[in-house]
Amino acid sequence: MRALLVDRSAPGRLRLGTAPDPEPAPHQALVRVAATSLNYGEAAFGLDSAPDRTVLGWDAAGVVERAAADGSGPAVGTPVVTLMPAGAWAELRAVDTGLIGVAPAGADLAALATVPVAGLTALRALHRVGPLLGRTVLVTAATGGVGRYAVQLARAAGAYVIASTGAPEKNRELLERLGAHEVVGASGQASRPVDGVIELVGGPQLVEAYETLGEGGTLVAAGHIAGKGEDFPFGALFGDQQRHDRSLVTFFLLGCTGLGRDLGWLAHRVAAGELDPGITWRGSWDDAAQAVDALLAGRLHGKAVLTFDA
Structure with missing residues (x-):
């Protein structure tokens, strides 16, 4: 799969590359990522501490490509909002079904990608x-x-x-x-x-x-x-x-319970226009280094969202 990889020799310490497809555990669904939002901690601390070729990222919205083997979680084709401590900056991510929120059909997945860390916190x-x-x-x-x-x-x-x-x-x-x-x-x-x-x-x-x-x-x-x-x-x-x-x-x-329920609730509020996701930067994952630089320099208030091309 394509992914944004940590690379300290590259601009913004990120480069586009390939990584092995994740192998979900029985309690995990495989999600095809449509968009991710950046968080300050990822940019300020993760890029410094993670080994090269790591795939970072907490927040992602996308569509279930493979349902969890244990029968928990949403079915194939369901739009979802997801949270995990890594793996969002890639085309595919494996996600615990307890950390998946079901999103409304037809919702703007880029807007919903702002929900996990910012909205839940x-x-x-x-x-x-x-x-x-x-x-x-x-x-x-x-x-x-x-x-x-x-x-x-x-x-x-x-x-x-x-x-x-x-x-x-x-x-x-x-x-x-x-x-x-x-x-x-x-x-x-x-x-x-x-x-x-x-x-x-x-x-x-x-x-x-x-x-x-x-x-x-x-x-x-x-x-x-x-x-x-x-x-x-x-x-x-x-x-x-x-x-x-x-x-x-x-x-x-991540120590809290019931996060999947809250992710779904927030996703529906954003999709309905009841909550403004606060997107102030939106671009392709090709422009990730630009977004990271703006975030660390304090020029970016609100949320930066990267959308992944099919």
């Missing part, structure tokens, strides 16, 4: 905050792939949404269209204490965002693009009478 992070109706939620890095989904999902769930972005005036119209009630340049500018934070930056911004939590609030650390540690000043984690019982939590996406 946003959805599961909001689940960790708890019931959202009537609550206030702060989303940091709100113009990124996860952030855009988090803003939309929080608004749809009935939350008052505060979106934080490094360029608030430039991004105000976009974020308000996605559902933000407030757009701020830093977490500390939020107009009120919040019940939940979807924190997607890490480092000093996480520390600042934690201070916006009201009593009983929860910060979900779901992104670490700052590449820095979190240094809390002495006393920041004390419980006091005004803001006690605050929580800071993390989760690992």
